[in-house]
Amino acid sequence: MPTVACPECSAVNRVPDARLAEGPKCGRCGAALFQGRPVDLTSASFAKHLNAEIPLLVDFWAAWCGPCKMMAPQFETAARMLEPHVRLGKLDTEAEPEIAARHNIRGIPTMILFCSGREIARQSGAMSAADIANWTRGQLG
Ligand code: ZN
Numbered sequence: 238m239p240t241v242a243c244p245e246c247s248a249v250n251r252v253p254d255a256r257l258a259e260g261p262k263c264g265r266c267g268a269a270l271f272q273g274r275p276v277d278l279t280s281a282s283f284a285k286h287l288n289a290e291i292p293l294l295v296d297f298w299a300a301w302c303g304p305c306k307m308m309a310p311q312f313e314t315a316a317r318m319l320e321p322h323v324r325l326g327k328l329d330t331e332a333e334p335e336i337a338a339r340h341n342i343r344g345i346p347t348m349i350l351f352c353s354g355r356e357i358a359r360q361s362g363a364m365s366a367a368d369i370a371n372w373t374r375g376q377l378g
Pocket of ligand 1: 243245246247263264265266267
């Protein structure tokens, strides 16, 4: 029974495995826990999503980065492919430089896959939605 952070209010919800695919709602605010798109992470919500038990895949990006813009719709499609087994989030490295620094982001786009707060893999460079999904599933076994 993994914990999942709400994309709207960041409340941590415990969701039975059997209910993950049934459109679970947040117990605090009622929002859908999975909305078919990446969550925009901020310093206020990053730790909640990071420490939830569901794996977290973060796209570290910036508005000035051409390859990041190319990858954005691919990452969005990958969210639909990987939810509800993985939470996808986007972290604007210009808006949240401390978080980027803490995770040693040297080039963007960089994706990091976290499990229960621990980094288990990272990948730099733009990827297609199918490659993002395959890479993530491969890391999670
Ligand atoms: Zn909520």
